[in-house]
Amino acid sequence: MSLPLEGGRPCGLCSNPVPFDLLVEVHVGPTRRHPHADVVVWLCVACAVDVSAGPADDRKHVGGRQ
Numbered sequence: 001m002s003l004p005l006e007g008g009r010p011c012g013l014c015s016n017p018v019p020f021d022l023l024v025e026v027h028v029g030p031t032r033r034h035p036h037a038d039v040v041v042w043l044c045v046a047c048a049v050d051v052s053a054g055p056a057d058d059r060k061h062v063g064g065r066q
Helices: 045-053 056-064
Strands: 008-010 017-019 024-027 040-043
Touching: 024 045, 040 045
Parallel strands: none
Antiparallel strands: 008 017, 024 040
């Protein structure tokens, strides 16, 4: 099933068409190229969960302690 782009847009990561109501705003910045920028991308829910989960090892260092 294909969604018309008039009622949505492609996910910024997987490029699947997504209705506007289901897009999630994800803040991923700053970057090395723009260290003071707040980089925002619009992703489908599945990609937003993958991006925000991060590597499993990062969860061990919450609060600077192991």
